[in-house]
Amino acid sequence: MYWYHWTTILALSICISVLFWHFIRLISLGKPKDYSRKSGSITKGVVYSSTKAMVDHKESAYLHIPTYFAGMVYHIGTFVSLFLYVFFLLNILLQISLPPWLVWILVAGLLVSSICGFSLFIKRLLLKPMRNLSNLDDYLSNFLVSLFQLFTLLNLLYSNNIEAIYYIIASLMLLYMTVGKLKHMVYFFAARYHLGFFYGWRNVWPPHKSK
């Protein structure tokens, strides 16, 4: 193992520890204590919030199809890249070769997802309302993750040449994840839970017909 392997393992450990701390803080603060008389089901509300509510007549989806599609692909690419990152690390010991057909599928997918990521970055940079909404963190987060996806792709093809750069970029992204908005990786799920709690308690979600 080389220095950049140890560096990235350290970055990964810090990232997991900090995100875990955020998670533990959420758990320890707990769910809201509601004294009103419950009308619906929190469980059903949370299930709906985490499933159908994400697509059901959602203006942020159907009024913004290109952006929404790019965002979805970009996020899938991120998770695939994270999965491959863990695989690459384990593969230092395991030494497994991926079949060529799978490599090419992953390369094609990551090419599309990193293009989506960079497109969202350019959109944020070019459109005035987006610039007005954005801070440095938004640009950095978007750029680092897109770069990570691109270098995951390159590492699949040319690992002998770019492995060190790949792990440095991955380490930077993992470390940055602890300070910037990439933390939404944890808070996204908490937000869906709280929405489900709120609407489930009041019998708003899941939608229902009157008898």
Added chain:
Amino acid sequence: MKKLTKEQIDKALKVLKMPADSKLITHLNACVHCGLCATSCMYFIALQNDKYTPARKVELVASLYRRYCTLTGKIVPKLVNARELDEQMAEEMIDILFGACTMCGRCVKHCSIGVDIAYIVRVGRQMLAAMDLVPATLQATVDAALTTGNNMAIPTEEFVDTIQWMEEELLDEMNDKNARIPLDEKDKHILYTLNPREPKFFPLSISAMAKVFYAAKESWTLSSKMYDVTNYGLFSGNNEHAAVIAQHLYDEVKRLNANTLVLGECGHGSRATRWEGPNYLGMEYDFDVITVVELINDYIRSGRIKLDKSLIKERVTMHDPCHLSRNGGLESELRFALNNSVSDFVEMTPHGFDNFCCGGGGGQLAMSEYNDRRIKIGEIKAEQIRKTGASIVVTPCHNCIDQLMQINHTYKLNVKIKSIAEIVADALVIEK
């Protein structure tokens, strides 16, 4: 604006630094600034200015959270847009969080992440309230409720006169001495509440509901002092004031020994009393709290009242009050009442959970300094109504009714605006 004192700033920051549960930090950390919420906000749509994007409303509060409650914000504030709480920030918060949001929650549904934007706006208002920076017009409404028991400061004598006048009308119409509007009677099944706009401007809606109670042979009463269902503490952000107002109704139910508190036709009042009231007071209520729409539906389902849909031949549409449908779970209940009362009911597009606010919520009707904005954003609702071709708009909220009447006049819709009680009373078949 006067320079903020350290005490004011400390009080405001306490709201952020002492979360009761994980909800606050969740929503403050969840927004990714995708900006896709913009097109779900009526302020953004109507005024075409990106400062009204819901994410930017969240950002006002979140930037303070990052500055004072996160390590990154303290060390490198520019990286994460962590802002100081100063006079400029406070003015911006007042203008945007009070003056450009009805807390309708439409953006919440459409947020790609699921950030409860309306909740964060309420937290921002809480911070401003902690600094005594609630707009004077809105605060005056709260103060009236605190000192007189109703937000319009209607003297008890005037209220009692109005009720007696309405009772005489009812007696004449029903030609029955049992057709009454009871006041301050103890041990009744129901304590019924009103939006003070009813005795002040729309007394016929009181007699309409009295007619429904009469038909259902209900055991009910009004209070002559604590009848106000509204609670503008929900909008001012001052939880202590909200608690005092909630206590008014709680104590009145106890004093009159009623079994059920029935919330009159007021969206935010229903929310503030049913869903938020117990939390303001920190206790569960030991009596039932239901809205008048649910009560009417119970009467319909149990056969206690009979309605003839054919009596109303005009086309009718429904405006969903945000705090009854989207934030109160009554979307289908509202339709049940209306479908049983009228023969030609047509929905607006969009409606129900997805409905646009009328523009009068969030305390906007009380804050006259934002009247121009309020009327402008009401254009969206005006167009929705126009497209239905309806001649009657029904809504179970007197704040919405007030706003709808103003946009009816401004945008020349030429429609009648009615409450649920009024439309049900029109369709009522009285059996003697």
